[in-house]
Amino acid sequence: MGERVVVAMSGGVDSSVAAALLVEQGYEVIGVTMQIWPELAPEEEARRGGCCSLGAVEDARRGADLLGIPYYVLNLREVFAAEVVDYFVAEYAAGRTPNPCIACNRRVKFEPLLRKALELGAARLATGHYARLEYDPARGRHLLRRGVDRRKDQSYVLYCLRQDQLRRLLFPLGGYTKEEVRRMAAARGLPVAGKPESQEICFVEDDDHGRFVAERAPGAARPGPILDAAGRRLGTHRGLAFDTIGQRRGLGLAADRPLYVVEIDAARNALIVAPEEETRRAGMLVRDLNFIPFDRLEGEMAADVQIRYKAEPRPARIRPVGEDEVEVRFDAPQRSIAPGQAAVFYRGDLVIGGGVIDNVFDG
Amino acid sequence: MHRVYLDHAATTPVHPAVAEAMARCLAETYGNPSSIHGFGREAKKAVEAAREQVAALIGARPQEIVFTSGGTEADNLAVLGAARARRDRGNHVITSAVEHHAVLDACEHLAGREGFRVTVLPVDGAGRVDPDELRRALTPETVLVSVMLANNEVGTVQPIRELAAIAKAAGALFHTDAVQGAGQIPVDVDALGVDLLSLSAHKFYGPKGAGALYVRKGVRLQPLVHGGGQERRLRPGTPNVPGIAGLGVAAELARREMAERAAHVARLRERLLAGLLERVPDLAVNGHPEERLPGLLNVSVLGVEGESILLNLDLKGIAASSGSACAAGSTEPSHVLKAMGLAPAALHGALRFSLGRGNTDADVDRLLEVLPPIVERLRAMARGCGEPAGRA
Numbered sequence: 001m002g003e004r005v006v007v008a009m010s011g012g013v014d015s016s017v018a019a020a021l022l023v024e025q026g027y028e029v030i031g032v033t034m035q036i037w038p039e040l041a042p043e044e045e046a047r048r049g050g051c052c053s054l055g056a057v058e059d060a061r062r063g064a065d066l067l068g069i070p071y072y073v074l075n076l077r078e079v080f081a082a083e084v085v086d087y088f089v090a091e092y093a094a095g096r097t098p099n100p101c102i103a104c105n106r107r108v109k110f111e112p113l114l115r116k117a118l119e120l121g122a123a124r125l126a127t128g129h130y131a132r133l134e135y136d137p138a139r140g141r142h143l144l145r146r147g148v149d150r151r152k153d154q155s156y157v158l159y160c161l162r163q164d165q166l167r168r169l170l171f172p173l174g175g176y177t178k179e180e181v182r183r184m185a186a187a188r189g190l191p192v193a194g195k196p197e198s199q200e201i202c203f204v205e206d207d208d209h210g211r212f213v214a215e216r217a218p219g220a221a222r223p224g225p226i227l228d229a230a231g232r233r234l235g236t237h238r239g240l241a242f243d244t245i246g247q248r249r250g251l252g253l254a255a256d257r258p259l260y261v262v263e264i265d266a267a268r269n270a271l272i273v274a275p276e277e278e279t280r281r282a283g284m285l286v287r288d289l290n291f292i293p294f295d296r297l298e299g300e301m302a303a304d305v306q307i308r309y310k311a312e313p314r315p316a317r318i319r320p321v322g323e324d325e326v327e328v329r330f331d332a333p334q335r336s337i338a339p340g341q342a343a344v345f346y347r348g349d350l351v352i353g354g355g356v357i358d359n360v361f362d363g
Numbered sequence: 364m365h366r367v368y369l370d371h372a373a374t375t376p377v378h379p380a381v382a383e384a385m386a387r388c389l390a391e392t393y394g395n396p397s398s399i400h401g402f403g404r405e406a407k408k409a410v411e412a413a414r415e416q417v418a419a420l421i422g423a424r425p426q427e428i429v430f431t432s433g434g435t436e437a438d439n440l441a442v443l444g445a446a447r448a449r450r451d452r453g454n455h456v457i458t459s460a461v462e463h464h465a466v467l468d469a470c471e472h473l474a475g476r477e478g479f480r481v482t483v484l485p486v487d488g489a490g491r492v493d494p495d496e497l498r499r500a501l502t503p504e505t506v507l508v509s510v511m512l513a514n515n516e517v518g519t520v521q522p523i524r525e526l527a528a529i530a531k532a533a534g535a536l537f538h539t540d541a542v543q544g545a546g547q548i549p550v551d552v553d554a555l556g557v558d559l560l561s562l563s564a565h566k567f568y569g570p571k572g573a574g575a576l577y578v579r580k581g582v583r584l585q586p587l588v589h590g591g592g593q594e595r596r597l598r599p600g601t602p603n604v605p606g607i608a609g610l611g612v613a614a615e616l617a618r619r620e621m622a623e624r625a626a627h628v629a630r631l632r633e634r635l636l637a638g639l640l641e642r643v644p645d646l647a648v649n650g651h652p653e654e655r656l657p658g659l660l661n662v663s664v665l666g667v668e669g670e671s672i673l674l675n676l677d678l679k680g681i682a683a684s685s686g687s688a689c690a691a692g693s694t695e696p697s698h699v700l701k702a703m704g705l706a707p708a709a710l711h712g713a714l715r716f717s718l719g720r721g722n723t724d725a726d727v728d729r730l731l732e733v734l735p736p737i738v739e740r741l742r743a744m745a746r747g748c749g750e751p752a753g754r755a
Contacts, residue, residue: 030678072674075695119671119741120678 002026005170006117007126008109009033009071011059014128016190017181018172022126023067025172030120031064031071033057034113036080036104037203063190074116076108083107085203085216092209092241093217095266096340099157099309100201106160114168124170131155132174132349133166136293142166144292146349149177156309159344159354160290210242217241224269226251228259229278237271240264246279246336260336263360280333281360283316286343287325291353297326303345303352305330307337313346326355366680367726371566372515372543372659372717373684377609378568378616385570385609392608395601397593406604413611420614421541421560422551423577429594430607433574434542434563436587438465438509440576440597441538441559444584445507446473449536453504457535459484459492459511460702461519465561466509466540467698484510489651490519490703497526501533508537512560513544516699516715517650518659520544527556536582542566542574546617547625547656558582564606568720569613573606620720628658628718631727635716636660638731643738647709649700658718663709667741672714675737681730684715 005027007019022029033056057073064071084103091098109127117125130147131154142163147153161169173181204212214221221239228234235253237243242250247261251273260279263272284307291297297320304313305328315331328343337360344354368376377385388409394402396410414425431437446456458470460483473479482500484492492510501508508530513520527537538559541550545560546567552560560577564570576597578584584597591599617624639646639662649661664672669685676683685697700710716730 070678072677075670115744116668116671119668119744120674121740 001028003123004028004030004121005124005126006030006032006120006122008113008128009060009063010128011056011063012128013185013190014130014173014181015060016063016128017184017188018126018128019063019067019069020184020188020190021172022170023069029067029069030122031060031067031069032113032117033060033071033073034076034080034108035073036076036084036108066190074113076112079112080104080108088201088209089213089216089220091340092213093220093266094340095240095264097244097338098340099342100203101157101309102160102342105157110161110165110169114165118168124168126170126172128173129154129158129171130173130176130178131158131171131351133169133171135167139293141293144351145174146346146351147171147174149179152178155346155349155351156306156342156344156354159292159342159351161292162290163292166292210239213241214239222269224271226253226271226273229262229272229274234259234273240266240269240271243271245338279335281335281337282333282362283327283329284337284339284343284357284361285321285325285359286318286328286355287322287358289324289326289353289355292351296320297353301352303347306344306346307334307357308341313344318345324355325358364680365725365729366682367722367729368682369716369718369722369726369730370682370684371719372518372656372715374565374571375568375719376721377565377570378613380616381569381609381612384612385605388605388608392604396604397591397601409604409608409611410602413607413614416611416615416618417562417575420550420618421545421562421577422553424580426595427552427577427580429576429578429597430602430610431574431576431598432572432603433565434463434540434561435465437561437563437574437576438463438538438540438542439469440584440587441540441561442466442469442507442509443473443587444597445536445538445559445582446479447477447585448583449506453502453506454478455480455482455502455504455506457482457484457497457500457505457508457530459486459509459521461486461490461514461516461699462509462511463515463540463542466511470509480504486702488703489654490514490517490649490699491651491654492521492526494522494525494529497529501530501535503534505530505533505535508535510537510539511543512539512541512550512555513548513656514650514699515543516697517661517703518543518656518717519651520548520654520656522654523555523557527558531556543656546614547621547658549621552577552579559584564610564613567613567617570606570609573603573610575610624720625657627720628722631718631722631724632658632660632716634724635718635727635730636662638727639734642731642735649703649705649709649713660716660718662714662716663705664712664714664738665708666745667712667738669711669713671741672712672734672737675741676730676733679733681733683730684717685713 009015009031084100087103088098088100114125130152132145134143146155220241223236225233226235226237248258259273262274262279300319305316306313316328318326318328321327339357341357342354343357345352392406392409394406396407414428417428418425456479470481474481484496530537536558539557540561542563545562558579563574586597593599645665647663696710
């Protein structure tokens with residue numbers, strides 16, 4: 001038998017096919033599912049369909065049984081609660097827009113889960129992410145590229161991977177389209193072929209993140225003023241937990257033209273809104289950096305910068321301005337830059353790196 | 364692969380004689396014990412024979428045995444049934460911090476939904492309840508005390524005789540969850556002085572889905588389910604005749620072979636412990652050194668996650684445990700070890716080996732061969748050196 005590989009199985013079609021492909025490639029495959037959410041009452045369990053819920057465990061176990069591989073549920077509840085849920089709530093409460101999937105990858109999936117995989121004697125951890133890994137022997141670096149299926153590409157949530165993690169990972173689906181993956185699932189009789197896509201945030205019910213945050217951080221559910229750029233009060237918001245940068249609807253404003261949230265001022269518990277033509281910003285400062293083809297950015301470089309999971313990358317210049325900080329200046333001003341979200345730098349389909357958006361600037 | 368089963372505290376393989384009796388019962392004794400015809404009478408006879416066998420195992424009278432679906436139901440019937448039946452006398456229930464969740468959750472339900480006050484007695488570092496703690500906790504309102512006979516995670520045996528006498532003197536009923544003890548160590552309900560006692564067939568080579576509650580004559584319980592007169596109205600429903608027959612045969616065999624089985628597993632346990640102490644550095648033994656089940660060994664491998672060891676053992680075909688498995692099969696830090704005050708490193712590194720009648724010296728040798736390199740490798744990884752080997 002080949003090298004031992006642990007595959008993270010969520011019960012969904014992607015990770016099931018990833019496991020199947022590895023088995024077919026001759027690896028000795030072990031399936032695992034992360035248990036991340038506290039045990040729930042049965043009625044709540046039934047309502048929730050999150051990627052690592054009990055239902056998901058049952059689906060993943062069925063998939064593993066079908067493939068004839070050992071399967072384990074690993075308890076990562078404590079670390080998930082501390083590193084993902086608490087971070088998510090604290091970021092919203094601070095008026096920022098968190099990305100919990102990146103936090104999960106960075107602090108849970110590719111840290112303790114990877115460690116547990118290695119403890120199981122595996123050489124690598126595999127996941128069903130749509131991204132491609134590549135080794136550059138000339139520079140001795142492991143590289144990350146976008147998945148072949150551009151619409152499903154998940155490299156954005158993987159920018160934070162370090163070399164010591166990348167060399168221990170496998171993304172078997174990076175070279176396939178979602179359609180191909182669905183066909184492969186059907187062809188193999190995997191029981192998950194027709195399942196709906198995972199919800200937006202796996203631990204938030206009905207995608208109602210506002211209510212989720214408000215229940216855990218009541219301060220983020222205090223009504224406050226909605227102001228325009230000149231500081232005039234235009235209305236009242238329900239609480240910062242319910243709002244994000246770029247939002248237009250649901251503000252309850254009666255203005256003659258659409259107004260967008262351009263800033264969340266947690267110190268004043270205020271939302272700042274502006275008409276469409278005033279929402280664009282020249283650039284941003286990005287911190288908490290990780291680079292993949294090299295360790296640090298030495299000088300200015302051109303890159304395509306993506307500021308949300310589903311956003312189009314935009315051409316920009318990035319240059320180091322501090323120890324762990326770069327300035328990103330877009331070739332053309334950008335809308336809806338949300339502090340707290342990740343900015344990921346690309347050159348074509350190659351991931352250069354990324355960081356967390358800290359500050360937005362004009363001019 | 365030489366597969367080794369060292370998880371008899373979770374469940375045991377069915378004894379061939381038990382399986383045979385059950386198969387015969389399934390094939391031939393299919394009547395409903397409540398029916399008046401010959402088929403029914405035969406089934407009734409099988410159930411009553413089993414009742415005698417179970418009663419004999421614990422020194423009870425047959426009419427004091429109520430068959431249930433297992434230990435969890437027996438515990439629930441005892442705790443909820445006794446508390447509810449005695450609601451007019453008081454609203455206080457006492458239990459211990461190391462009980463099985465069948466008892467703890469039933470008590471929590473009484474506290475959360477039915478207006479009872481529940482006192483949870485602490486335990487010492489070996490997992491034992493201090494009788495003085497019980498004395499202090501008892502009030503005129505106390506209607507029930509529930510303390511387990513032997514702990515399922517560390518094997519510590521409680522001073523039940525003393526605890527039951529204290530409860531009785533204060534006018535409270537005494538229940539003991541003997542799921543992990545009955546069939547393994549001598550149990551006599553009169554000598555112990557308990558009013559209620561739960562047991563489960565699959566912990567002593569009987570089938571899953573069959574258990575019993577001993578209910579001392581004169582003790583009143585409120586049933587959990589309604590719908591017929593079976594089991595003195597305490598457990599209505601057509602009895603699980605093959606399961607009960609299997610429980611009966613398992614009880615009979617356990618009674619007859621108890622000393623022999625205990626000596627066998629005790630010897631293997633000593634060998635296992637000696638081997639581990641010799642080959643695995645930084646190992647702590649959990650539980651009481653003397654007052655314990657003969658075949659159970661709980662140790663903490665310091666500096667390593669018990670879960671990682673277990674999974675590596677499983678990949679080598681060796682079955683052990685790190686405490687109670689939750690519904691989804693992942694491990695949680697044990698409430699028992701926490702109550703015993705173990706330090707975090709000992710808590711996370713806990714492993715339970717529970718031996719049974721089928722284990723051999725070769726099984727122990729196999730574990731002693733496989734475990735030390737796993738621990739070494741995991742410790743090396745935890746120290747940050749030692750590249751993970753491609754093959755474990």
